[in-house]
Amino acid sequence: MSEAAEIGQERSAALLPERLVAGYEAFLSGRFAREHERFEHLASVGQNPRILLIGCCDSRVSPEVIFDAAPGEIFVVRNVANIVPPYGPNGDHHGTSSAIEYAVLALRVTHIVILGHASCGGMRAYAEAERDPYFKPLSAGDFIGKWISLIAPAAERLGPVDEPIEVYSERLAFASIIQGLANLRTFPAVANLEKRGILSLHGAYFGIAQGKLLALDERSGTFIPVSPDAHAATFAEPRF
Known part of the structure; x- marks a missing residue:
């Protein structure tokens, strides 16, 4: 050298x-x-992802790794607790909403996936504040405190925190995904395209420790394992 x-x-x-x-x-x-040729192609023709994935900032939950995605395949927006805010155009700054708008109207994605996960710090912080009114590490005046207040509608449907915080936090994570889909449908373009069958909305949940992926069946309101046979085969033989 x-x-x-x-x-x-x-x-x-x-x-x-x-x-x-x-x-x-x-x-x-x-x-x-x-994959040099692929990068050159993406640089010259631009991106054309078919999927918008809204995930959490948590460093343990990388969508590109979980779904073995190549560059240009998934348009990803990550925020604290994979929250989708309701449609609300005003003078505030709307990072997640602008990403949704760009993905739907400019990139013309055909799928939007909200990906929640186990052991979410944002969900636990909200749950602990609900259980103990004196536990306020994140005030409403803080960025994070104001942001996770968007979890409130999902929490209201669950009722009071009357179980171990770990259990409640996981239930809240699932409920928040369902609420996120409802919030997506407050975006006029999203609602219109879904109604016309052009855009599909999905909810999913990733278990970090075992790598289990669940997908929401909106008709029943339940989360169902994805590719259970492939997951079982991964643990069928000693890995080390």
């Missing part, structure tokens, strides 16, 4: 966390090298 290259490498390593630099180098020699 030349002296100039060594200096350049040292400077780049100082500008980003070492983990990211190492990961980028692995990406260059691995996936980017294997």
Whole structure:
């Protein structure tokens, strides 16, 4: 390696966390090298994903990893607790709503998936505040406190927190996904396209520890395992 290259490498390593630099180098020699033509194609013609996925910021729940997605396949928006706010155009800043609008009207996606997950910190924070009025780590004046207040309609349907917080938080996660779908339908474009059969809405839930994926059957209001045979086969043989 030349002296100039060594200096350049040292400077780049100082500008980003070492983990990211190492990961980028692995990406260059691995996936980017294997899929270079795909990246060139995406750069020249633009993106054309068919799926908008609304997920949580939680670092353990990466949609691209869970669904083994290639670049350009899924348009992903992530926020705290995978919340979908109701339609409400006003002077505020609406990151998630703008992503929904762009995906539906500009990209013309044909599916929207809300992906919740186990052990969600946002759900637990809301549940703990509901159970104990003195437990207010996130006030209504904070960004997160105001944001997770959008969980309230889902919590109201569950009733008082009268069970272990871990159990209630998981039930709240499921209820919030259902509420999120209802909120999606308050967006005029979403409601119109779904009514015309052009757009489909879906709810899903990922169990981190065992990798189990559940999908919502809206007719029954229940979450059903996805690909149970494939999941069972993963654990049928010793993995290590």
